[in-house]
Amino acid sequence: MGRSSQSKAKENRAQIVQTASRMFREAGVENVSVAQIMAANGMTVGGFYKHFESKDALIEEAFSLAFEQSREAWDEVYSRADEASQDRAAILVRQYLRNSSAKNRCPLLAFAPGVAVTESERPGAHEYAEGAKSLLDKFMKEKVGGLCDPAHPTDADNEALVIFAAMVGARLLAQSVGQQSWIQAMEAAVNMAVIKH
Amino acid sequence: MGRSSQSKAKENRAQIVQTASRMFREAGVENVSVAQIMAANGMTVGGFYKHFESKDALIEEAFSLAFEQSREAWDEVYSRADEASQDRAAILVRQYLRNSSAKNRCPLLAFAPGVAVTESERPGAHEYAEGAKSLLDKFMKEKVGGLCDPAHPTDADNEALVIFAAMVGARLLAQSVGQQSWIQAMEAAVNMAVIKH
DNA sequence: TGTACATCAGTGAACGCGCGTTCACTGATGTAC
DNA sequence: TGTACATCAGTGAACGCGCGTTCACTGATGTAC
Numbered sequence: 001m002g003r004s005s006q007s008k009a010k011e012n013r014a015q016i017v018q019t020a021s022r023m024f025r026e027a028g029v030e031n032v033s034v035a036q037i038m039a040a041n042g043m044t045v046g047g048f049y050k051h052f053e054s055k056d057a058l059i060e061e062a063f064s065l066a067f068e069q070s071r072e073a074w075d076e077v078y079s080r081a082d083e084a085s086q087d088r089a090a091i092l093v094r095q096y097l098r099n100s101s102a103k104n105r106c107p108l109l110a111f112a113p114g115v116a117v118t119e120s121e122r123p124g125a126h127e128y129a130e131g132a133k134s135l136l137d138k139f140m141k142e143k144v145g146g147l148c149d150p151a152h153p154t155d156a157d158n159e160a161l162v163i164f165a166a167m168v169g170a171r172l173l174a175q176s177v178g179q180q181s182w183i184q185a186m187e188a189a190v191n192m193a194v195i196k197h
Numbered sequence: 198m199g200r201s202s203q204s205k206a207k208e209n210r211a212q213i214v215q216t217a218s219r220m221f222r223e224a225g226v227e228n229v230s231v232a233q234i235m236a237a238n239g240m241t242v243g244g245f246y247k248h249f250e251s252k253d254a255l256i257e258e259a260f261s262l263a264f265e266q267s268r269e270a271w272d273e274v275y276s277r278a279d280e281a282s283q284d285r286a287a288i289l290v291r292q293y294l295r296n297s298s299a300k301n302r303c304p305l306l307a308f309a310p311g312v313a314v315t316e317s318e319r320p321g322a323h324e325y326a327e328g329a330k331s332l333l334d335k336f337m338k339e340k341v342g343g344l345c346d347p348a349h350p351t352d353a354d355n356e357a358l359v360i361f362a363a364m365v366g367a368r369l370l371a372q373s374v375g376q377q378s379w380i381q382a383m384e385a386a387v388n389m390a391v392i393k394h
Numbered sequence: 395t396g397t398a399c400a401t402c403a404g405t406g407a408a409c410g411c412g413c414g415t416t417c418a419c420t421g422a423t424g425t426a427c
Numbered sequence: 428t429g430t431a432c433a434t435c436a437g438t439g440a441a442c443g444c445g446c447g448t449t450c451a452c453t454g455a456t457g458t459a460c
Contacts, residue, residue, distance in 0.1 A: 198453075198454075198455085199453060199454030199455035199456075200453090200454065200455045200456050200457090201455080201456080202455085202456060202457090203456080203457085230445075230446060230447080231446080231447065231448085232445095232446080232447090242447090242448090243448095243449085243450085245447095245448090246447095246448070246449080251447080251448085252446095252447065252448090
């Protein structure tokens with residue numbers, strides 16, 4: 001087991017980020033060790049630092065990748081939705097609320113900071129904020145046809161913001177409370193709201 | 198420094214739970230050690246296990262206390278609000294969104310599980326779920342005059358659920374994204390929604 | 395009330411564990427001639 | 428093309444650290460007489 005070729009090494013690096021992104025979403029950043037990530041790729045822990053400066057650096061890349069893939073998934077939902085049919089944003093919301101398996105967990109929730117700490121202290125805080133903004137932008141673009149001016153939101157902007165916040169909040173509460181009837185009521189409620197507006 | 202009196206010991210125990218509840222909300226359960234909690238009460242770590250079986254047991258009590266104090270705070274907001282004036286739930290929502298200091302952080306967010314794990318694995322999961330349900334119950338009671346049947350929600354139930362979810366989701370996104378203009382827009386949006394309905 | 399003893403709240407050092415990180419080493423890959 | 432050497436991706440043991448927990452000990456409190 002000596003050196004890998006440059007192309008293989010590059011491939012390994014990408015694999016590590018992808019695996020970490022998945023494992024972080026499934027179990028949380030704190031509950032996944034560097035050694036576990038390497039083992040999941042059939043490697044040992046020592047080699048990790050040939051690719052990354054630290055675990056925090058990996059967290060940043062893994063966060064960015066997770067949000068990127070979420071954006072792609074949202075685009076796919078949009079593209080599958082019949083252009084002429086009902087509100088496409090409503091379809092996204094429905095998908096979002098349904099799709100609560102561990103593997104596909106939304107990074108907005110999986111990486112959410114339970115507590116707010118100074119940005120420099122929390123690894124990946126910058127990437128999380130950027131990713132959250134990008135998903136919100138994508139939602140607003142579809143819902144109200146473009147980014148609103150945060151300083152002067154229109155009524156339509158505000159309605160869309162509420163639905164976005166409710167969508168995220170509903171899934172947070174649903175997965176926490178873990179009572180099926182409440183989850184269904186939450187989903188029905190958000191679905192109703194998104195259709196009405 | 199020998200034994201404390203029984204009443205003093207009981208007082209110390211209550212202080213530990215109160216201090217832990219505050220520190221957990223400020224910095225997160227994972228980022229506060231047993232030794233730190235004891236030091237904050239002017240004690241050393243060894244005595245902790247005369248009061249609690251484990252850190253997990255303290256977490257459970259601290260969670261319950263935090264939710265209990267949140268319920269009391271909500272009651273106080275309700276009682277201060279003029280009975281005859283506008284929607285009292287709207288006042289609560291406004292308070293909730295404004296009150297984002299670290300010390301008063303809502304346990305719904307501070308203790309939110311970023312990832313869903315089996316209930317037995319995550320300390321305090323039961324207390325969190327119960328606390329979340331109790332706050333939702335209190336909100337629904339004020340907003341639609343009583344607990345709705347989760348299996349057959351009315352339209353008013355659904356609207357209240359959306360506002361509750363949006364309130365929580367908005368604060369989660371606001372503290373994460375940390376961009377003041379977005380926070381204000383989020384608050385304006387939720388305020389508008391709660392007043393309209 | 396006073397005395398002798400048992401109790402036990404609190405002490406602080408030590409233990410065990412998992413984690414992030416380091417390091418000397420290996421051997422296949424890349425490169426210069 | 429072949430050969431000699433340098434490079435460096437990956438290995439796996441070891442280190443340092445913080446944490447939850449344990450334990451022998453202390454001495455004021457509680458209790459029995």
